[in-house]
Amino acid sequence: MTQRLTHTEENYLKAIYKANEKTKSAVNTNTIAAYMNTSAASVTDMMKKLANKELIIYERYKGARLSPTGSKTATSVIRKHRLWETFLVQKLGFSWEEVHEIAEELEHINSDELITKLDEYLGFPKYDPHGDPIPSADGKFMLREQMILSQLNIAESGILVGVKNHETSFLSHLNKLNIALGSSILIKERSDFDKSLKVSVSEGADVVLTDMVAKNLLIRKS
Amino acid sequence: MTQRLTHTEENYLKAIYKANEKTKSAVNTNTIAAYMNTSAASVTDMMKKLANKELIIYERYKGARLSPTGSKTATSVIRKHRLWETFLVQKLGFSWEEVHEIAEELEHINSDELITKLDEYLGFPKYDPHGDPIPSADGKFMLREQMILSQLNIAESGILVGVKNHETSFLSHLNKLNIALGSSILIKERSDFDKSLKVSVSEGADVVLTDMVAKNLLIRKS
DNA sequence: ATATATTTTTAGACAAGACTAAAAATATTT
């Protein structure tokens, strides 16, 4: 008997889920406010509502964590988001930096049948266009061995499997550098001064990556 | 500078558009209330808001009609609705009676680029799975010569090009009778008593259609 | 341990979209 939630409620649950992925412990009001780009007061209001609906466990001044139901809902919204992003890129020909905003709306369309059929139509993809794992219908994520590009040593190389930053500006920057999911990146030099890297992308010409960029690239060592 | 509208506002504009298609003159408060399944008071409230935003021309006690901007918006929502329905049937394998509810949500997704790409992906379809014309990006509809099945005489036949009723129960009824868009329907007998028809569908076995059904079938004489 | 700073909650308001009940305007009968 899954209750019908508003877009806003779903977005709050997703925010708590994502914040909780990092911190592991209960999520602060201010953290959620930052994620949701709203005021702390609004967050407190919503926490009471979500707690009433038993979607979160919330204690005044202590923060919130998802209940099993809340967690299931959040995962389902993430699943929908990532399946739609995959559709937009693979079928409609969007570029990976264009799809997040649209998927933010599509993720709230309410139809299990639709998602089942979309998943099948896409061939049951396991990762979205940013390399993020797509949870299965029962909420399980495909785990993957991965590390951050900055952690590689000189002469080591990796395959890009994901990005930590999803902003359009960052993804467009990668486009310009000819870096995409699946690109092979070989470390050639590291500056002692600013940690910037000279790398070769897929055996092509050398390019320079700032540490800022390198920290946001997830690779599988190759 | 098209203002961003809520789902509700878009639905009201669509309701006025559809009601106006039939009556041609200004649309009554009660008519809109029936379309929107809401109270007359709520409609009056909304009429004031839409008039303020110059999406409709509204006069107290006289009813509403769409402004050029309102008409453009309504047409665009209908275009999105019908393109999504086409996607659901042609690409995801839904049946024609399953798609309306889902399209009611999808029609509010806000991205011109998305609709342009979806249209292209579907091969620029001119009619949706119910035979309704899909307006072009600039709001033009493909006109078509059509008539109601009931108007045919004995021994005449037609190709089903559309349905006037979109309810799931009606469409499922047609499924059972093996009637689909493109079916050829030949009139064999008409009852004087209740106007029910004996017809043969695509050269198959005879079936009986009540006048209620026949009135909702749009055909091209063949 | 006390003072100060930060975080979080409460209080009070507002806009959107809905409702019911009552009043006002318009339409239809007689």
Added chain:
DNA sequence: AAATATTTTTAGTCTTGTCTAAAAATATAT
């Protein structure tokens, strides 16, 4: 032309999701 019926609007409330300003709780610094 009245009387009656129907339609539409107004008035007053409610819920959701938001806000600002002030109060309360917790954390940090002295």
